[in-house]
Amino acid sequence: MRHTLAAVVLWFASATVLAQVFPSKPVRIVVPFPPGGGADTLTRIMEPRLVAIWGQPVIVENRPGASGHIGADFVAKSAPDGSTLLMSSTASLTEKNVGEFAPVSLVSASPYIVTANPKVAAADVRELIALARANPGKLTFGSSGTGAASHLSAELFKAMASVDMLHVPYKGTGQALTDLLAGHVNLMFAPAQTVMPYVREGRLRALALTGSKRSETLPDLPTVAESGLPGYVAVGWFGLLAPAATPRATVAKASADVNRVLAESEVREKMLGLGADPSGDTPEEFARFIRDDQAKWGRLMKEAGITPE
Numbered sequence: 001m002r003h004t005l006a007a008v009v010l011w012f013a014s015a016t017v018l019a020q021v022f023p024s025k026p027v028r029i030v031v032p033f034p035p036g037g038g039a040d041t042l043t044r045i046m047e048p049r050l051v052a053i054w055g056q057p058v059i060v061e062n063r064p065g066a067s068g069h070i071g072a073d074f075v076a077k078s079a080p081d082g083s084t085l086l087m088s089s090t091a092s093l094t095e096k097n098v099g100e101f102a103p104v105s106l107v108s109a110s111p112y113i114v115t116a117n118p119k120v121a122a123a124d125v126r127e128l129i130a131l132a133r134a135n136p137g138k139l140t141f142g143s144s145g146t147g148a149a150s151h152l153s154a155e156l157f158k159a160m161a162s163v164d165m166l167h168v169p170y171k172g173t174g175q176a177l178t179d180l181l182a183g184h185v186n187l188m189f190a191p192a193q194t195v196m197p198y199v200r201e202g203r204l205r206a207l208a209l210t211g212s213k214r215s216e217t218l219p220d221l222p223t224v225a226e227s228g229l230p231g232y233v234a235v236g237w238f239g240l241l242a243p244a245a246t247p248r249a250t251v252a253k254a255s256a257d258v259n260r261v262l263a264e265s266e267v268r269e270k271m272l273g274l275g276a277d278p279s280g281d282t283p284e285e286f287a288r289f290i291r292d293d294q295a296k297w298g299r300l301m302k303e304a305g306i307t308p309e
Helices: 002-021 038-054 066-076 125-134 149-161 173-182 192-201 248-262 265-273 283-304
Strands: 027-031 058-062 084-089 101-116 140-143 166-169 187-191 205-209 235-243
Touching: 027 038, 027 066, 038 058, 038 084, 038 101, 038 173, 038 187, 038 192, 038 235, 038 248, 038 265, 066 084, 066 101, 066 235, 084 101, 101 125, 101 149, 101 192, 101 248, 101 283, 125 205, 140 149, 140 173, 149 166, 149 187, 149 235, 149 283, 173 187, 173 192, 187 192, 192 205, 235 248, 235 283, 248 265, 248 283
Parallel strands: 027 058, 027 084, 140 166, 140 187
Antiparallel strands: 084 235, 101 187, 101 205, 101 235
16 A cells, blocks of 8 residues: 555656656647648647747647548657647547547637538528539538548538538648639538638638527628528537647646637637637546547437548
């Protein structure tokens, strides 16, 4: 008993020291998608403030591929010392690999925007449903990859509206956005921070918000539920994770620092200006959030016969 207690005390002391010195070297935040997407945008908003708090360089590294799993696998196998973190989303975290990570903090959980190329003959959700029913399998929607929130949000829409639309997966939101702007795909269920600049320029059309209520930053944009599909709710999230064996004290320190950044007025203004709601929570709260999110989308994928990459 005495030896066990001594071991616990020694572990706690070691973990505390690790947390106090974290970070003792540059921190790499891996974005498992190409530049220009929601995960990339939010990471780069946070990066200068994390540098100021940590006193270390923060390197944003894009490692796209396999719906985010290439970057996720790289982080999972990295040294568990807090120096390599993952900016994850729904796509890069599955039931198969979730145990390989320690949740740090939820960065943003925001509704997506049902976005159309202006050539699509639909000004709202009701018209979109009517158009899809009249042209089964002909409307196309892009996503950041199979199993991503941008994909599953559209699959939920398809199921609830009883329509058939063709999924076109990409390696990231940025690539899907490029083809949406060019008219190569008709629609996208996309993070606000990636599409709203183009909506304001008139190059894309925002049809509805996928959340349960209207956004304070986009008060004139109706929800999908209130504009033709009652009960529909889908939220996309982004959050930071560390390798599973990272000491709890280090994870707690990183989480507290991320929450501090998300509470800063300048960061909040930038995120809200792009339609992204800043979150921030404890590692334990983020872990519960992930479990609930995976349960919801897991049921949909099973019913729709979707196999994650």
